[in-house]
Amino acid sequence: MATPSISLDPADDVIRRLSENCARPFENALAMPPDVYTSSDFLAREQRDIFRREWLCVGRASALAEPGDYLTADIDGQPIAVLRSEDGTLRAVSNVCLHRMSVLLTGRGNVRRISCPYHGWTYRLDGALNGAPMMDRQPGFCKESYALPSVRCETWQGWIYVTLDPAAPPVSAQLAELTPLIERYGMTSYIETFYEEHVWDTNWKILAENFMESYHLPMLHRATVGPHSKLEEMECPPGRSAFNYHWITKEASLPIGNAHPDNTRLQGHWRKTTALLSIYPTHLITLTPGYFWYLVLQPLGVNRVGICFGGGLAPEFIEDPRAAEYMATLKQLLDEVNAEDRRGVESVFRGVRAPLAKPGHLSHLERPNYDFARYLAGRLSA
Structure with missing residues (x-):
């Protein structure tokens, strides 16, 4: 006879109690259990199952009115930059340099090019690599093969949303x-x-x-x-x-x-x-x-x-x-x-x-x- 599997993830118990509470009709509903707010294991599950999958608002489109305007955000450890391109479109890209992986932009502002503060690699507003100091001395380096990974970015009612999930509905x-x-x-x-x-x-x-x-x-x-x-x-x-x-x-x-x-x-x-x-x-x-x-x-x-x-x-x-x-x-x-x-x-x-x-x-x-x-x-x- 097979032995029932036992979950070793402490978050499962918190989720079970939360689900039991949510099964109550609203007329007899209770506030959420305290562990929902205090458990680091529960937060880790939120990061995995919610923040890495959902659309997340990162700001207002009217704040990025001019070409080069940008804002930055972070999704569960993944830095994101949203920029207004020269053609007026909004694009979201990974905010991490493709060289030695420094974070590129911070806060909000306006730039003509995205410049890495570590070694000076620069990227156009669409994420394509624009320049890399002295890398022409490396025979294996091809500038055209470098572009910051795109992140899904959409707007709704003037709000900017991004997601790491390629399968999320619009x-x-x-x-x-x-x-x-x-x-x-x-x-x-x-x-x-x-x-x-x-x-x-x-x-x-x-x-x-x-x-x-x-x-x-x-x-x-x-x-x-x-x-x-x-x-x-x-x-x-x-x-x-x-x-x-x-x-x-x-x-x-x-x-x-x-x-x-x-x-x-x-x-x-x-x-x-x-x-x-x-x-x-x-x-x-x-x-x-x-x-x-x-x-x-x-x-x-x-x-x-x-x-x-x-x-x-x-x-x-x-x-x-x-x-x-x-x-x-x-x-x-x-x-x-x-x-x-x-x-x-x-x-x-x-x-x-x-x-x-x-x-x-x-x-x-x-x-x-x-x-x-x-x-x-x-x-x-x-």
Whole structure:
């Protein structure tokens, strides 16, 4: 009689408990088990089964407006560069030199050529090798045989996505159910006006979940946006396979929170309705009639998360003479909200590590968290 195989991967036990929790109906759903946030083995499975396979947002296309504009990102140890080529197209390539494998570009900026800081090999904006100092003395060297490996790169609603998976369906197909839900906002035309990077001491999923639900607004954000958020009018529909979302009506605490008078795209209640979008695994967007802001998350271990934080204005407010004033007011508010969120999510991470930590029932306003847990369980148990 054959002996049943026994898994030696500690992540399997965490995934099993997560899956059992997700099998409960939403009306009796619990928060995710603490090990989901604290287990390094679980994070390794996320890297293998999610981050190396999914489309990951790396920024806003409007931030790369001119030829030579670039941004950099990292997918589970693979440095990526996205560049605007001379012909106006966006291309993503491996951000690693083909000589001695130095990282080429850092941060964001503009270049005429990609230049290796180690030995000076240079590449054109399409990734082809342009020059290699003194390599003509090596008979076996052929410059034409060198080109930075391409990485799949697509855009959706003005966002740039990349993936290491050659078999992943197009972004537009994965988000086909989301497009008609938010198309009336015209998000493609929104312009990014600020961008920052931060590192917080929490697990990436705790920050993602914090963004997904507005149940915490009256308490955690009582000094900022909490009093202006009408939880009784909030709608949290069931999520879809690639995203979850909810709608919230906000009072006009900021003029740009509602539609500009010149905005003819939005009518009726849509002129004051905010969409909160969580595109799996790590792209989080607050989309209002007048502005947007977003987070893109990258795990840096179970206890640290890298955050790309940006935002901007709808075209009507960009063209408004008071655009700079509106943006300054918005940025000040978002900085205050972020400070409140940081305190909250870092406190939760301290709590989930406690020996007596135990997940409780979710509220009806935390439907997105339930859907996110089911997404994780589905990707990791497959």
